[in-house]
Amino acid sequence: MMDLQRVNDYIKKVEQSETTTFLPVGKKFKVGVDLGTAYIVIVVLDEENNPVACEKKAANVLRDGVVVDYSGALNIVKELKAKLEKRLNTELTQCAIAMPAGTDASVRTHTYVAEGAGFEVTNVLDEPTAANSIFQIDEGVVVDIGGGTTGLAILQGGKVIRIEDEPTGGTHLTLVLAGNFHIPFEEAEKIKQDYSRHREILPIVKAVLEKMSGIVNRYIDKTQVNTIYLCGGTCCLTGIEKVFERETGIQTIKPQNPFLVTPTGIAMNC
Ligand code: ATP
Structure with a gap:
């Protein structure tokens, strides 16, 4: 059985990390880039999965999980990445991405957007599994x-x-x-x-x-x-x-x- 209180407390801290930069444990950052139909979100965790920082922007660059405006998506990911790097005073080099289940055709486009922004993509997941x-x-x-x-x-x-x-x-x-x-x-x-x-x-x-x-x-x-x-x-x-x-x-x-x-x-x- 899922511990709802644990999930609520944890996600609340991620929410707070939009405005507060939390001190990380260790030197490695774990980054998630979520390219969505309505929002693009980047979450940064430390190596023990503690929330560190998060940035999001409303976007209209995907439809039904597929990137329809490549340059638009790229510009937003670059912008969010730059904001996070400034907040953390370090370069973010790797990230994981995800897409709606069963939209394998767009794996490449999602990957190119993340790579174009300067990330090495270490993992590709489907959204509900993530x-x-x-x-x-x-x-x-x-x-x-x-x-x-x-x-x-x-x-x-x-x-x-x-x-x-x-x-x-x-x-x-x-x-x-x-x-x-x-x-x-x-x-x-x-x-x-x-x-x-x-x-x-x-x-x-x-x-x-x-x-x-x-x-x-x-x-x-x-x-x-x-x-x-x-x-x-x-x-x-x-x-x-x-x-x-x-x-x-x-x-x-x-x-x-x-x-x-x-x-x-x-x-x-x-
Ligand atoms: P997808 O996964 O389908 O590509 P996405 O990753 O952009 O899209 P989410 O960021 O999980 O999806 O959710 C975006 C949707 O959530 C939008 O349709 C937005 O209107 C809706 N939404 C956000 N906040 C609220 C709210 N407070 N009440 C109702 N709907 C909301």
């Missing part, structure tokens, strides 16, 4: 809902036995809100990220959330899986876990801040 480095569960399913996709990793006996990914994510929720309120995408995105409006918007986006639960339903064997572990920025949505629980009939757990779980898990595997 997230499980934080959760450390042996049995169950890790569901990572980002901006563009819903990915899942099914675990049995401590091993990932299946990974899947489908193109439905937070961007689709924003599109539904934009249509509902007749407002531009950017405005809808702001409403979606405003926790005080989550109660109001949940019924509006319910059908999309049910579609996401349906993706999980399709791939899991309910006689084998008894817990769903949520992560990814979209899971910040208050009440999403209730929809999953209702639609799948499986207990659903989410950490306090699901957003930084995957990028931190990537860094752990550098």
